[in-house]
Amino acid sequence: MNMTNRIRLYSGLILFAFVASHLTNHALGIISVTAMDAGREVFLFVWRSWVGTAVLVLALVAHTLTVARSAYRRRTWRGLSITDIIQYVTGIAIPPLVVFHVLANRGLHELYGLEDTYPWVLMALWHFDPWTGLQQAILVVITWVHGCVGIHMWLRLKSFYAPLVPTAYTAALLLLVLSLVGFVNGGQEVAALTKDPVWMAAYVEATALPPEASAWVYATRDIAWTGMIAALVLFGAVRGSHYLFERRKGLIVVHYPEDRRIAVEPGVTVLEASRRAGIPHASICGGRGRCSTCRVKIVEGREDLPPMEASERRVLRRIGAPDGVRLACQLQPNQTLSVIPLLPQPTPMREAFADPGYxxxxxxxxxxxxxxxxxxxxxxxxxxxxxxxxxxxxxxxxxxxxxxxxxxxxxxxxxxxxxxxxxxxxxxxxxxxxxxxxxxxxxxxxxxxxxxxxxxxxxxxxxxxxxxxxxxxxxxxxxxxxxxxxxxxxxxxxxxxxxxxxxxxxxxxxxxxxxxxxxxxxxxxxxxxxxxxxxxxxxxxxxxxxxxxxxxxxxxxxx
Missing domain, CATH: 3.30.70.1230 (Nucleotide cyclase, GGDEF domain)
Known part of the structure; x- marks a missing residue:
């Protein structure tokens, strides 16, 4: 695993821990709103401290940048697995949904001193703006699915993971269901309290905000959405320009058995060339350089290949691969070459583990x-x-x-x-x-x-x-x-x-x-x-x- 993938993994684990603790806090709503607020104190102690905030922000930025880099380097979108599709779709859906939640909670807390307790949040989402409450429930599901799929994609290459899949799946589903039930139960409890004029008067006094606070949240949300759209358009324009530039540099040809071939731009990985040509090519880890199932034997053009990075060399050494074998997902040829994929497609999961070189x-x-x-x-x-x-x-x-x-x-x-x-x-x-x-x-x-x-x-x-x-x-x-x-x-x-x-x-x-x-x-x-x-x-x-x-x-x- 190269450094970029390591950063992507570790930052993703931090974000997953944040979401898991947040959902656990929601699940306390099954007991009462008071229990939710008690859990909130522990949650804030970890994540709203200056250390927790710095770690969370750095993880968010690092994860976003590494995912964007991975998407930018991808030359073809053919051959994506269902898990890859889920990751990309949910990943794109999270930012526009989460921005309002962040602004209305952390933003108002930092700028206007709001104590964003669970009664305040549930009141806003259940009593004042139920549509936004539904959006936040959808956000919980999407975010949790994104995180769980990412964890699965990482752990499925570990030999100890297969026996734990039923338990892990049950635990993940149970936490999601309990968090949603806690959210609903807490919302119903707060909705019942609105009928008490004394409680309502105390609530209004405790959560009073200046008129411009609400306007700031919505205006900032619109600016953030505009920025996200602009970033996606810019990303597509730059990637398209890069593609055209690569095409003008000239094409190389990757030859496969049975006289199959594909002309691609220099720098395209052999695995991406296979996908672009519709040639079956095993890759259990999705082209992240972890499993070695995409390995190929170089028949011609070996002397002109770029040298291996440390991550590729480490994986090939682990399986005892002989000379002339490379990982298709890491190999970016600059000259025409001939290859033979060494594993069949589809490939059983056991092939993802270290097989002996012989x-x-x-x-x-x-x-x-x-x-x-x-x-x-x-x-x-x-x-x-x-x-x-x-x-x-x-x-x-x-x-x-x-x-x-x-x-x-x-x-x-x-x-x-x-x-x-x-x-x-x-x-x-x-x-x-x-x-x-x-x-x-x-x-x-x-x-x-x-x-x-x-x-x-x-x-x-x-x-x-x-x-x-x-x-x-x-x-x-x-x-x-x-x-x-x-x-x-x-x-x-x-x-x-x-x-x-x-x-x-x-x-x-x-x-x-x-x-x-x-x-x-x-x-x-x-x-x-x-x-x-x-x-x-x-x-x-x-x-x-x-x-x-x-x-x-x-x-x-x-x-």
């Missing part, structure tokens, strides 16, 4: 394990579909737990087969020991499963396991929503062939000599075999065991 493609020396049930097709032919699915789910659970318990990574289930990877996050030696220990666990788990399902099985299930260690390419591969982390390479093919060799030897486990050496495992020579692999010039030296439970205990001790 997910984008890396070479690893790992252990690959294949396991496959024997004669499962015959079993399926003799059973009802429900029974087949039930047994398969039990098998997947037992085998999956064995893999995960030993530090492996489940790659996929292929019918009645399992593929698992070991050593991706560690080293080949650790991976080899984990894979062998998983073979032992699978053998034990198979016996447990056979015992648990003996009433559903005609014969005990049998398993074949093959393990090999070698160099592979790992990464997330697939198409659109069917994307998974997997490995490809000769080692994967060999592991699969070793698993099938169990049928030849009538055994349960076959693992290569490379696995045994990496795990530091000493095997008896009578278990050694040489296995021919189709399409490979040299055979693979391996060891065969009737059961994974026959592995030497030293394997478990070293794992």
């Amino acid at each position: 997910a984008q493609g890396a070479e690893r020396r790992i252990a690959v394990l294949f396991a496959d049930l024997r004669a499962f097709t015959k079993f399926a032919e003799a059973k009802l579909p429900y029974d087949v699915v039930f047994v398969m789910n039990q098998y997947c659970r037992y085998m999956g737990e064995a893999v995960e318990a030993n530090g492996g990574r489940l790659d996929k289930f292929i019918g009645d087969g399992v593929m698992a990877l070991f050593g991706i996050d560690s080293d080949a030696e650790t991976g080899a020991r984990q894979a062998l220990e998983t073979a032992r666990s699978m053998s034990i788990a198979l016996e447990q499963m056979n015992e648990a399902l003996k009433g559903d099985l005609l014969h005990p299930m049998k398993l074949g396991i093959g393990i090999h260690l070698g160099d592979v390419i790992v990464g997330e591969m697939g198409y659109r929503n069917v994307v998974s982390f997997t490995a490809i390479g000769d080692a994967v093919n060999i592991a699969s062939r070793l698993e099938k060799a169990n049928k030849t030897f009538g055994t349960q486990l076959v693992f290569s000599r490379a696995v045994a050496d990496a795990a530091g495992l000493t095997m008896d020579q009578d278990t050694a075999r040489t296995i021919e692999i189709p399409g490979r010039d040299r055979p693979v030296r391996a060891h065969v065991l009737n059961s994974g439970q026959n592995l030497p205990e030293t394997t478990k001790a070293k794992a």
